[in-house]
Structures are given as structure tokens and as C-alpha cells.
Amino acid sequence: MSFNDDLDPDQLVELEQIFRAEGLEHVKRLAEILFEIEEKGADEELLIEAFRQAHNLKGSAALLGFERVARLTHRIEDVIGVIKRGDQTLTPATMDLLLGGLDVIREGVNLSKPGDDTLTIEEQATLTTLEQWLAACDTSPTPRPPTEPRSQVDKVVVQAPETSPPRTMPEPSRSAPEGQDAFIRVAVDALNSLTAQVDDLFEAQVQAETMGQELSRLRHGLDQLLTGVQTLRSESTSSVADDTEDLANLMNVRLEAATEHFHRDMQGLSRRIRKAQEEVGRMGLATLDSLHVKLRRQVREVSRTTNKPVELRFQGGEYAVDRRVLDALTEPLVHLIRNAVDHGIESEDQRQAAGKPPTGLVEVRARHLGDSVELSIRDDGRGIDLVAVRQTLVEAGRPPKEVDELTDDQLTDRLFDSGFSTQRQVSEVSGRGVGLDVVKHTMDRVGGEVRLETSAGQGTTISLRLPLSMSTVRCLLVSLGNRPLAIPAANVQKVLILQPADLxxxxxxxxxxxxxxHVPVTPLQDLIGMASPTWAPQSTRTAVVLQFGDRRWALTVDDVLEYTQIIVKPLGDLLERVPAVSGIALLGDGDLALVLNPGDLVRAAGSRAQAVGAGSTTPDTSSGLAERVILVVDDSIATRSLERSLLESAGYKVLTATDGFDALDVLGRSRCDLVITDAQMPHMNGFELTRTLKSHATLAHLPVIMITSLGSPEDIEQGMASGADAYVVKKNLTQHELVSTINQLL
Amino acid sequence: MAMTPSEQTVLDRRAQGLARPRRRTKSRHNWRRVLVFTLLGKPYGVDLDRLEAIIRIGDIYPVPMTPPHLQGIIRRQGQSITLVSLRHFFDRGAEGVYDADYALIVGAGSKRFAIQAEDVDGVLRLDPEAVRPPPDNMDPSQRPYVSGVTADGVVILSMESLVAADHFAAGQPGRQRADPRTQERP
Incomplete structure (x- = not known):
């Protein structure tokens, strides 16, 4: 009978969650100890600890009814017990057996259910192998201990973690009362949810700050009103001016008090949100040490598969990064390690012939760089054969002349392309060309960078620059085609104002x-396909000098706005792999800014320059456009957005209105050069709007294009009769046609 | 007062005469529920268990370097959701503008996105046996993504088939994407 029967369902669920978290820690710690034993030899203390870990895991599993885990762990415990007694040694084969068993147990901890005692095929096979090993030792299995007494349950809940806390975690400000633990476990989901909520608070704070600025503007407006009233009063004996001035004074005083109060509250709120972000951020950190065991395992496996002796050195494991970054990093690192051993490290004979030590070296090193951590993976192998890379590119269809002109940096960039591989055969280990592409994609996703350096005969180093936090990032906001874009400030070296003579x-x-x-200059719009007004050759241009690794490139933009802290969020499903865009951020005024990927931009700029030099693309030399403002009037949100996008990407500034009345309101406040209107709208339709405009003293000159789904000859006639200068049926509309029609009218 | 045997016999005979066989009604328990929406003036459907929400589209934030059917991003409850124009997905060269102000937020596996719709027409309850496979003469650009067609001509789309399509998402390995390095100026 399981004690589970006495618990209510909620308690049971909570205990299961705790078991799963604890169970994985036991498995992880046990693997670490086994590696230590393999490396340093059978140390009594290590063996005792390994036995204890297995014993604890077995006990917890049995107590909560995780029968499958309990049975397998029992046999692991038996094997360790045999080695602890000195009856057997931990041979490589035994190590394989134990590690394989831990893999299966890990699956069981994650997936099995309490009360389920039917082993999977894999579990049965593992159990059989362990029992055969024990039988071959001629050792009887230890009798299964009785179920842990019920009073042990509370210890499962509050047991302190085995590992020391990450270095960057603050010490508790007050020591925990006697009898209580200083740490508790928090589910990752709960932590992620808390982090998301704090991020949302930050966004709300930014928007509230914008509101504060609006309040200040209102006050300024009221000041001006007051000045006007005072002038009026000095020129008139009417009491109306006195009354108005009194009212304005009163409003001014109250608005001033409200604004000051608001700003004070905002400062306090900002401080509290920042503190919450920092603390939640620290909670979400994990040390790089947690990668060590996994990478060590990979080196061990690949080394044996390829029959190459390889040593792994790991330094800087105490550095901590955002847990989400670390989680995302695991798979790419595994790829890099496997590649390093499979492709990089030579065989023993080859190394000796080259005068190298017979054992290859893979070094993983971490170091702090400002607000990021750099993790480098270096091997002392043969390096990357750049001749083979060129050959592969030619075989893939790139023009030989173009390939010949690529620099070494540009060649190594190609290695990150999906599917790129110089390996003629896909080995068990690697060669599918998916490793470096996955690495790049992951680094893009977490807001990091990846660089590769290689030297023939010396080895290869791949450096990953990881943000400490996936939350707030300091960015430079620029505008292009009337849309804001964000560039990580860490990659911005300088903003330049370029005169024609500077180029x-x-x-x-x-x-x-x-x-x-000399820093190359390229329009940003050429790299990301967002059109914006082009400049006449004699115009001044604004350029942002990007630095990525040791490469620099100046990208011209429409305008540079400000530096600001933003929270980078993913673009959304289906948009995980958009070139040059790594995410999106909500700005204080409610607008969204695309966050650009500096690495992609620099790479794209380099390739484009190559293509320009080869004559395959033509630099634009068209003359500049003065800013034209177009008013789009349509009651359909989707149509307004679409037309706005078409026009902004063609370089126009766009204002919008929802119907004829709204359009007249906008025209009363803003300058426009042309009106595009739908025909059918509520309140005032397009025909009425057009007639009104054409009969208005100051608006009659405005060209009007009617864009409508009404396509009958009668509708067209009605449209033209109202005074429209052009009539376009929606279903036939293209950007080209629209821009062409506008150009004819302006 | 208890009935006499002859009275009981009369009642039994009367009951037998009035009795009718029990009408077996078909259980609707496994009927399919489909949300019907309008696209290009025609009715399409999506299974209700794939539908998360229906919203009116606010701002659409276009994302450069993406295929034309990925219209951009809409925001909902602080999250970014990709807006898909099926019109452009089925016909990459589609031109023109349609008033499609509704977004059907759907899920397929781990993917969540929004389909642009001109109108939302309601929910149909369908006997699974009444849903037919797509006819042979169906538009080949749509056929792979159709899970069935009703007698009234509602084309029911499979969200999973859409997500699995080679060119549905932006820039995945082996899938077509605009290469920024050789992009010609518009």
C-alpha cells in the first residue's frame, strides 16, 4: 500500500512535482560523481556519496509509488555497492552501463506515473543488463529496504539543494530562523511566469512615463493659454477674460500639482520595478557549471566512437547567465563539441605525425564581458579547410569568380548556412550540416552572437557571446521608412553624420x-527590404557604425531617435527565422520596434558589397524625394493597415482616418498632399467626402483617389462625378499601380 | 381497490396497442464543430478545437524579409501573434485589397497564429459522415490543406497541414526565404 492513498489529490500532485525535480538532481549529481571517479580513481568518499545519492533516489521513488524508477535505481545502487566494497572496479564498460542506466532513470523520473509498475522495453533491457552484471559478479543483490517511514515525507519537501548557490546570487539579508532552510525550490514554470509579469510591469512603466510626458505637455499648453488670456485681458475690459484667466490659473495649479505627484510616484514605481527585475533576474540565473557534465559525456562518447583520445577542459563554470539562455544553449553546445571532436581533432597517428600530443584537447572557457558572458569552444585540431569550403560553395552553384573573391571571414560566415557541410559522408557523429546553423539560430533567438576563427593545422575557436539576461536590453532606436527599429547598443560604435564629401x-x-x-557604408534599407526615401547625392546622411566581432560597417538610416532600455520579445510563431531580425519590443508610445540582429546585418552587408563589386546588383542612384503625406480614409482596419504599409514602404508618410468626418478632422490639423478614400463608410462615405473636399476653399486642390470594392460602371461614374481624380477597384490594387497613380497626381 | 384479472388484461392489451418502437436518435456526441468564416467571399471552416479566439484586427506590424502571406504581427494580451493571409498563401501573386478585419487565433501543435478573415459566420455542428473529402477538381493550391468539404460547400481547413507546409513559416531550413544578401531594391 502506498502512503499516497492518504493524501488528497492536490498534495499528491505537489509531491510528485517535488519528486521529479529532486529526482533529476539526484541523477545529475550521480553522473557527476561517476565522472569524477572515472577521472580521479575510486575515492572512498565519492563512492559513499554515489551510493547515498542512489539510495535516496530509490527511497523517494518507492515512497511515492514511482515503481519503475525505484526498481532500476535499486540495481544501480547494488552495482555501486559492489564497487564500493572493492569487489569490482569502475571499468569503462561499467561506466557505460551506469550512465546508460541513469539516462533511462531520468526518462522514468520525467515520464512515469505513480503506481505504474510496467517497465518499458528500454527499462526492462537496462534492468536485465544490470542484473546480469550483478550475477556475473557472483554477488547477491541487497535486500530491498522497507518503505521509508511516513515521517520522512516532510524532509523530502524542504531538503536543501546539494549544490552551492550561483556566485551572482545575493546573500540573504537576514539569516533564516533556526530550523528553517535558507533556500526553497521554485518550479521553472512559476519562475518564468514571474519573470514575464515583471517584464510586463516594465513595459507598463515605460508607457506610464510616456503619459507623464504628455501631462507635462498639457501643462505647457495651459501655460500658453494663460499667456493668451492675459494678453486678451490687457486689450479688453470684458469680465470674460478675467473669469477665463481665473479658471485657467486654477487648472494650471491643479495640473501642476498632479504632474509633480505623478512624476514622484513614477520615480518610486520605476525604482521598485527595477529592483524587482533585478531580483527576479538573479533568481533566473544558472551557472555554466551545469553544462559541464553533459559536455563531458559528449566528449567521452564521441571520443570512443571515433577512436580518438580527447581531453575536455572546462573553465569559468561559476559564471551565471539567464536560465533561459542556458537552456537554449545546451543543444548548440552539444553540436559544437561533437563537431570539434569529429571534424577538428585528428587521429592519434595524425597528431603524432604533426608533432602534437597524442591526446586532443577541447577547451571550454567562459569569461565576463560587460553585460554578457563569452563562452569559447577551442580545439587544437586541424582547423577548417577553407579550400574545401570554397569548393563546396562552387559545387552548390555559386559563381567561381565570386567564391574566389570571398575573404576568409566571409567564407567562415557561410559555414553557418543551413545544410552547409564539407563532409562527403554523414557520420554517426556529425556531417549533416545542421550543427552551426542550429548554433546561429539559437544565438539569434537569445540575443547573442557567434563567431568562428580557424587556423590551418592549429585548431578552431567558436565564441558565443551570451547576454546575461534575456529581459531588458539597451538599444539605439532609429527610424527607417517611418518605422522605428532597435539596434543593440552593445554593437553600436558611433553615429555619424555623413556629408557627400566624406564618402x-x-x-x-x-x-x-x-x-x-575605412568603414564600408550601406543603406540599411537595402539589407532588410524596407524602402524609405532615398537621398540625392548632395544630401547629408545619418549612419550608425555597427561593430560585430572585429568587423565594422556603417548603415545609413532615416534618423536616429534615442537610446532606451527595451524588453526583447520573440516575433511570434512562424517568424522564428527572419533574417536580420531577432525580436520585437514595445515602445513607450505603444508602437512596436523590430530588434535587428547586428551579426546578420554585417554579414548581409558584406555579401551585398561582394555582389555589387561583381556587378550583380546595382547601387541605387535615384534622386531624392521630399516627404509626401498621404491621408488614407477607410473604415476597415485591415485595409487601412495594408494601404499604410504599401505607402510607407514606398516612402510616403501616412495619416489615417476611419470615415469622412474623421478625415476632415485630420485635414484640419495636419498637412496632406493627397487623399485616398474608400467609397462605402459609415457617417460620411467617400463620395460625400470627395464632394466636400472639392468644394472647400483650402482643400479643393487636394488630389483624391477613390479605392473601393464597388467596381460597376455606375459606381465608377458616381466616383468620378463626385470629383475624384482617380478611381481604383480594390481587388485589382497593387503597390505599383497605387504609387504610379499617386505619382501622376502629385 | 385492486383490479380484477379481466381489467388488467384489458389494460395490457390497450398498452400493447399503443406502444411504438423506440426511435433511435443518432448520438451527436462525436459530431464535429466547425467555425465558418468568409475568405474571398467563400465559406471556409476551422475545427473549433483549434480555435482560441476571434478578434478584430487592430494594428498590423509588418515584418520585412518574410513571404507575402505573413502579413505581420498583431498584438493580443501583450503577446505577438503572426497574422496569416491565406489568400496570399494559396496564391502567392494575389493582388488587390480585401476588407478582412477579423483574426481567428488558432493553434496547431506548438504553433499559434492568426488567420485573416473577411467575416465570421457562426458555428456548424457536423455529422462526421457528412463531411466529404475534397473533390478531385479542387484548386490544387488549396487541396493539400483541406480536411473536408460539407454538403453546403464549406471548405474545412487543416491547421496542422498548413503549419507542416514547406513554405508556411518564414526562413526555415530548406524552405524558400528572401535572401537579404541579393535582395534587389523594390
Whole structure:
């Protein structure tokens, strides 16, 4: 009988969750100890601890009815017991057996249910192998201990973790009362939810700050009103001015008090939110040490599969990064390690012939770099054969001349392309060309960077720059095509105002002299396909100098707005792999800004420059456009958004209105050069709006294009009769046609 | 007062004469519920268990370097959701503008996105036996994504088939995507 029968369902669920979390820790710790034993030899203390870990796991599993886990762990415990007694040694084969058993137990901890005692095929096979090992030792299994007494349950709930806390976690400000633990376990889901809520608070704070600025503007407006009233009063004897001034004064005083109060509250709120973010952020950190066991296992497996002796050195495990970054990093690191051993490290004979030590070296090292951590994976192998890379590109269809002209940096960039592999055979280990692409995609997703350096005969180093936090990032906001874009500030070296005389053409595009060298210049719009007004050759341009690794590139934009802290969120499903865009951020005014990927931009700029030099693309030399403002009037939100996108991407500034009355209101406040209106709208339709405009003293000159789904000859006639200068049926509308019609009218 | 045997006999005979066989009604327990929406003026359907919400579209934030059927991002409850134009997915060269102000937020496996719709027409309860496979002469660009067609001509779409399509998501390995390195200026 299981004690579970006496618990209510909620308690049971909670205990199961705790068991699963604890169980995984036991499995992880047990694997670490086994690796230590394999490396250092059979140390009595380590063996005792390994036995204890297995024993605890077995006990917890049995207590809560996780029968499958309990049975397998019991046999693992028996095997360790045999080694602890000195009856057997931990041979590589035995190590394989135990590690394989721990893998199966880990699955069981995650997936099995209390009360389920039917072993899976894999579990049965593992159990059989363990029992055969024990039988071969001629050792009887230890009798199964009785079920843990019920009073042990509370200890399962509050047991302190085995590992020491990450270095970056703050010490508790007050020591815990005697008898209580200083740490508790928190489910990852709960932590992620808390982090998301704090992030939302931050966004709300940014929006509230914008409201505060609006309040200040209102006060300023009221001041101006007051000045006007005072002037009026001095010129008139009417008491109306006195009354108005009194009222305005009263409003001003109250608004001033409210604004001050608001700003004070906002400062306090900002401080509290920032503190909450920092504390939640620290809770969400995990040390790089947790990767050590997994990577060690990979090196061990690949080394044996490829028959190459390889040593793994791991330094800087005490550095901590956002847990989400670490979780995302695990798979790419596994790929990199496998690649390093399979492709990088030579065989023993080859190494000896090259005068290298027979054992290959893979070094994983972490170090702090400002607000990020750099993790480098270095091997002392053969390096990457760049000749083979060129050959592969040619075989894939790239023009040979273009490939010949690629620099080494540009060649190594190609290694991150999906499916790229110089390996003729897909080995059991690697060669499918998916490793580096996965690495790049993951680094893009977490807001990090990846660089590769290689030296023939010396080895390869892949450096991953990881943000400490996936939450707030400091960015430079720029505008392009009337849309805000965010560039991580860590990659912005400088903002330049370029005069035409500053630019030189060295054959592969324009460059500017900066920082002791020539930095290439490319319009940002050319890289990300967002059109914006182009400049006449004699115009001043604003450029952002990006730095990515040791590469620099100046990208011209419409305008530079400000530096700001943003929270980078993913774009959304189906948009996980958009070139040059790593996420999206909500700005204080409610607008969204795309967050650009500096690495992709620099790589794309380099490739484009290559193509320009080869003559396959033509730099734009069209003359500049003055800013034209177009008013789009339509009651359909989707149609307004679509037309706005079409027009903004063609370089126009766009205002919108929902019907004829709204359009007249907008025209009363803002300058417009042309009106595009739907025909059928509530309150005032397009025909009425057009007639009103054409009979208005100051608006009659405005060209009007009617875009409507009404396509009959009678509708067209009615549209033209109302005074519209052009009539376009919606279903036939294209950007080209719309822009062409606008150009004819303006 | 207890009945006499002859009275009981009369009642029994009367009851037998009035009795009718029990009408077996078909259980609707496994009937399919489908939300019907309008696209290009025609009725389409999506299984209700794939539907999360129906909203009116606010702002659409276009994302560059993405296929034309990925219209951009809409925001809901602080999250970004990709807006898909099936019109452009079925016909990559589709031109023109349609008033499609509704977004049907759907889920398929681990993916969540929104389908743009011109109108929402209601929920149909369908006998699974009444849903037919797509006819042979169906538009080949749509056929792979159709799970069935009703007698009234409602084309029921499979969200899973859409998500599994090679070119549905932006820039996945082996799938077509705009290459920024060779992008010509518009």
C-alpha cells in the first residue's frame, strides 16, 4: 500500500512535482560523481556519496509509488555497492552501463506515473543488463529496504539543494530562523511566469512615463493659454477674460500639482520595478557549471566512437547567465563539441605525425564581458579547410569568380548556412550540416552572437557571446521608412553624420574614414527590404557604425531617435527565422520596434558589397524625394493597415482616418498632399467626402483617389462625378499601380 | 381497490396497442464543430478545437524579409501573434485589397497564429459522415490543406497541414526565404 492513498489529490500532485525535480538532481549529481571517479580513481568518499545519492533516489521513488524508477535505481545502487566494497572496479564498460542506466532513470523520473509498475522495453533491457552484471559478479543483490517511514515525507519537501548557490546570487539579508532552510525550490514554470509579469510591469512603466510626458505637455499648453488670456485681458475690459484667466490659473495649479505627484510616484514605481527585475533576474540565473557534465559525456562518447583520445577542459563554470539562455544553449553546445571532436581533432597517428600530443584537447572557457558572458569552444585540431569550403560553395552553384573573391571571414560566415557541410559522408557523429546553423539560430533567438576563427593545422575557436539576461536590453532606436527599429547598443560604435564629401568609392561600394580605417557604408534599407526615401547625392546622411566581432560597417538610416532600455520579445510563431531580425519590443508610445540582429546585418552587408563589386546588383542612384503625406480614409482596419504599409514602404508618410468626418478632422490639423478614400463608410462615405473636399476653399486642390470594392460602371461614374481624380477597384490594387497613380497626381 | 384479472388484461392489451418502437436518435456526441468564416467571399471552416479566439484586427506590424502571406504581427494580451493571409498563401501573386478585419487565433501543435478573415459566420455542428473529402477538381493550391468539404460547400481547413507546409513559416531550413544578401531594391 502506498502512503499516497492518504493524501488528497492536490498534495499528491505537489509531491510528485517535488519528486521529479529532486529526482533529476539526484541523477545529475550521480553522473557527476561517476565522472569524477572515472577521472580521479575510486575515492572512498565519492563512492559513499554515489551510493547515498542512489539510495535516496530509490527511497523517494518507492515512497511515492514511482515503481519503475525505484526498481532500476535499486540495481544501480547494488552495482555501486559492489564497487564500493572493492569487489569490482569502475571499468569503462561499467561506466557505460551506469550512465546508460541513469539516462533511462531520468526518462522514468520525467515520464512515469505513480503506481505504474510496467517497465518499458528500454527499462526492462537496462534492468536485465544490470542484473546480469550483478550475477556475473557472483554477488547477491541487497535486500530491498522497507518503505521509508511516513515521517520522512516532510524532509523530502524542504531538503536543501546539494549544490552551492550561483556566485551572482545575493546573500540573504537576514539569516533564516533556526530550523528553517535558507533556500526553497521554485518550479521553472512559476519562475518564468514571474519573470514575464515583471517584464510586463516594465513595459507598463515605460508607457506610464510616456503619459507623464504628455501631462507635462498639457501643462505647457495651459501655460500658453494663460499667456493668451492675459494678453486678451490687457486689450479688453470684458469680465470674460478675467473669469477665463481665473479658471485657467486654477487648472494650471491643479495640473501642476498632479504632474509633480505623478512624476514622484513614477520615480518610486520605476525604482521598485527595477529592483524587482533585478531580483527576479538573479533568481533566473544558472551557472555554466551545469553544462559541464553533459559536455563531458559528449566528449567521452564521441571520443570512443571515433577512436580518438580527447581531453575536455572546462573553465569559468561559476559564471551565471539567464536560465533561459542556458537552456537554449545546451543543444548548440552539444553540436559544437561533437563537431570539434569529429571534424577538428585528428587521429592519434595524425597528431603524432604533426608533432602534437597524442591526446586532443577541447577547451571550454567562459569569461565576463560587460553585460554578457563569452563562452569559447577551442580545439587544437586541424582547423577548417577553407579550400574545401570554397569548393563546396562552387559545387552548390555559386559563381567561381565570386567564391574566389570571398575573404576568409566571409567564407567562415557561410559555414553557418543551413545544410552547409564539407563532409562527403554523414557520420554517426556529425556531417549533416545542421550543427552551426542550429548554433546561429539559437544565438539569434537569445540575443547573442557567434563567431568562428580557424587556423590551418592549429585548431578552431567558436565564441558565443551570451547576454546575461534575456529581459531588458539597451538599444539605439532609429527610424527607417517611418518605422522605428532597435539596434543593440552593445554593437553600436558611433553615429555619424555623413556629408557627400566624406564618402569614397573604392570599387565595392562607398566607404568612410573612421577610427583609423575605412568603414564600408550601406543603406540599411537595402539589407532588410524596407524602402524609405532615398537621398540625392548632395544630401547629408545619418549612419550608425555597427561593430560585430572585429568587423565594422556603417548603415545609413532615416534618423536616429534615442537610446532606451527595451524588453526583447520573440516575433511570434512562424517568424522564428527572419533574417536580420531577432525580436520585437514595445515602445513607450505603444508602437512596436523590430530588434535587428547586428551579426546578420554585417554579414548581409558584406555579401551585398561582394555582389555589387561583381556587378550583380546595382547601387541605387535615384534622386531624392521630399516627404509626401498621404491621408488614407477607410473604415476597415485591415485595409487601412495594408494601404499604410504599401505607402510607407514606398516612402510616403501616412495619416489615417476611419470615415469622412474623421478625415476632415485630420485635414484640419495636419498637412496632406493627397487623399485616398474608400467609397462605402459609415457617417460620411467617400463620395460625400470627395464632394466636400472639392468644394472647400483650402482643400479643393487636394488630389483624391477613390479605392473601393464597388467596381460597376455606375459606381465608377458616381466616383468620378463626385470629383475624384482617380478611381481604383480594390481587388485589382497593387503597390505599383497605387504609387504610379499617386505619382501622376502629385 | 385492486383490479380484477379481466381489467388488467384489458389494460395490457390497450398498452400493447399503443406502444411504438423506440426511435433511435443518432448520438451527436462525436459530431464535429466547425467555425465558418468568409475568405474571398467563400465559406471556409476551422475545427473549433483549434480555435482560441476571434478578434478584430487592430494594428498590423509588418515584418520585412518574410513571404507575402505573413502579413505581420498583431498584438493580443501583450503577446505577438503572426497574422496569416491565406489568400496570399494559396496564391502567392494575389493582388488587390480585401476588407478582412477579423483574426481567428488558432493553434496547431506548438504553433499559434492568426488567420485573416473577411467575416465570421457562426458555428456548424457536423455529422462526421457528412463531411466529404475534397473533390478531385479542387484548386490544387488549396487541396493539400483541406480536411473536408460539407454538403453546403464549406471548405474545412487543416491547421496542422498548413503549419507542416514547406513554405508556411518564414526562413526555415530548406524552405524558400528572401535572401537579404541579393535582395534587389523594390
Amino acid at each position: 569614397l568609392d573604392l570599387g565595392h561600394g562607398e566607404v568612410v574614414e573612421f577610427g583609423g580605417g
